[in-house]
Amino acid sequence: MRVQTRWLSLILVGVAALLLSGCSLRPLLSEVSVVPAEISPNADGQDDVTHIRYRIGRPANVSIYFIGADGQKRYFRNAQRRSPGRYDVYWGGVIVDPQVREIPGGQMLVNAQVLPDGDYTWVIEATDDRGRTDRAEGQIRLRDADTTLPALHNFTVVPQDFTPNQDSIHDRVSITYYLTKDAERVSVYLVPAQSAPDQPRLKYPIAEKSSSSTAEPGKAGYHGYDYDGGVDLNAEPPPDGDYVIFAEAEDRVGNRVTVSSTLTIREGGKPRAEVTEGEIDWQGEMSRVVSVPLGKSLCFTATVQNIGPVPIRTAGPWPGQKYKFSENYNTLAAAQGEDSWYQQAGIFRFGINYDTTGVDFPYRWAIGRPEDLEERIIDGKPQYYLLPGKRGLVSGCIEFDQQPPVGTNFWWGGLIHEFVAVVNNYIDRISVSVGAP
Numbered sequence: 423m424r425v426q427t428r429w430l431s432l433i434l435v436g437v438a439a440l441l442l443s444g445c446s447l448r449p450l451l452s453e454v455s456v457v458p459a460e461i462s463p464n465a466d467g468q469d470d471v472t473h474i475r476y477r478i479g480r481p482a483n484v485s486i487y488f489i490g491a492d493g494q495k496r497y498f499r500n501a502q503r504r505s506p507g508r509y510d511v512y513w514g515g516v517i518v519d520p521q522v523r524e525i526p527g528g529q530m531l532v533n534a535q536v537l538p539d540g541d542y543t544w545v546i547e548a549t550d551d552r553g554r555t556d557r558a559e560g561q562i563r564l565r566d567a568d569t570t571l572p573a574l575h576n577f578t579v580v581p582q583d584f585t586p587n588q589d590s591i592h593d594r595v596s597i598t599y600y601l602t603k604d605a606e607r608v609s610v611y612l613v614p615a616q617s618a619p620d621q622p623r624l625k626y627p628i629a630e631k632s633s634s635s636t637a638e639p640g641k642a643g644y645h646g647y648d649y650d651g652g653v654d655l656n657a658e659p660p661p662d663g664d665y666v667i668f669a670e671a672e673d674r675v676g677n678r679v680t681v682s683s684t685l686t687i688r689e690g691g692k693p694r695a696e697v698t699e700g701e702i703d704w705q706g707e708m709s710r711v712v713s714v715p716l717g718k719s720l721c722f723t724a725t726v727q728n729i730g731p732v733p734i735r736t737a738g739p740w741p742g743q744k745y746k747f748s749e750n751y752n753t754l755a756a757a758q759g760e761d762s763w764y765q766q767a768g769i770f771r772f773g774i775n776y777d778t779t780g781v782d783f784p785y786r787w788a789i790g791r792p793e794d795l796e797e798r799i800i801d802g803k804p805q806y807y808l809l810p811g812k813r814g815l816v817s818g819c820i821e822f823d824q825q826p827p828v829g830t831n832f833w834w835g836g837l838i839h840e841f842v843a844v845v846n847n848y849i850d851r852i853s854v855s856v857g858a859p
């Protein structure tokens with residue numbers, strides 16, 4: 423009886439030991455298979471991939487690589503953390519081995535590429551937290567492998583100083599490249615050049631504008647993008663700062679490349695201005711009527727304020743300019759040889775309009791005097807800006823050198839964002855009666 427008890431306790435101890443060590447008895451790497459052992463990675467639907475299966479017995483870092491005739495390891499997975507369990511993954515010949523190549527127009531990063539035809543040894547390796555490694559290996563053959571890269575040649579970004587603020591100067595970025603092979607996916611995006619380590623790097627995707635491309639999206643050929651920062655669709659552009667602009671192409675077999683350039687965004691945003699209090703100080707106004715003898719002038723002053731986040735571009739004629747009733751900003755520009763007085767896309771001007779006019783807002787002035795504005799030389803030409811928060815004083819006169827057409831009654835002011843919109847119309851409307859001198 424005593425003997426039996428002794429034996430029983432020994433057996434129990436043995437079972438306990440087995441249970442305790444159960445974890446380490448389970449193999450680190452097991453149930454490995456790579457089938458089929460010959461593939462043709464060319465996206466024709468026939469034997470394009472092999473199926474890799476394995477089982478991990480305890481937490482480990484797993485690598486999967488391939489060794490060709492030159493003896494080099496080419497990684498598909500490099501020391502990736504895996505918890506215990508069964509894994510299966512398809513492999514279509516692609517290895518991740520980033521390399522920089524010289525190409526027309528600069529450099530290209532090859533992120534991933536299909537291995538060339540040949541016989542390879544596949545290796546699956548698992549290393550646990552105590553540094554113990556298990557490995558399995560076998561042979562695989564690649565034939566008819568499509569190793570051609572969807573290269574992005576001559577990646578060009580113009581201008582690289584981008585001010586998306588609808589002043590028509592550097593408001594749009596042209597992005598172009600030549601894609602050498604049909605791709606499954608091409609993406610172009612901005613990423614801030616710097617970001618705080620604890621913050622995710624924001625990606626700003628840029629859509630292709632097909633009218634400036636000669637090939638369908640993703641097809642081999644010349645591609646163009648016309649980027650406005652989203653301002654034309656009333657979106658806020660990415661915040662001011664330095665960015666890296668990436669273009670990434672991947673083909674159907676998994677060959678993947680990236681090219682990059684830089685872009686600086688400054689003074690981005692929607693311009694906004696208003697006529698202070700919506701009020702025009704019409705000279706001689708009584709109960710919303712101004713009487714002017716023929717040959718005399720209708721005069722006014724008003725204040726324009728920049729209430730937006732970005733500088734606002736303007737152009738002459740300067741405040742104080744007198745127009746004859748029979749003139750307009752076009753005839754004045756022609757008479758004085760001032761090309762900047764014609765309509766210019768993106769500038770703001772203050773205008774005066776009346777109800778029988780042929781030219782909308784025929785009388786226009788800069789939204790401030792030179793001393794209210796900042797002069798900047800851009801691309802060799804002087805440009806004038808009302809800075810955020812600043813006010814510009816506008817004044818002018820219209821001399822009645824002739825009687826306005828019958829039926830002319832109402833006159834009013836407006837703020838015009840040329841080729842964009844009349845941002846403020848029907849300001850401080852009055853009746854003007856032009857009488858005998």
Ligand SMILES: [Ca+2]
Pocket residue numbers: 461462463464465466467468469470
């Ligand atoms: Ca195939």
Ligand SMILES: [Ca+2]
Pocket residue numbers: 584585586587588589590591592593
């Ligand atoms: Ca601009």
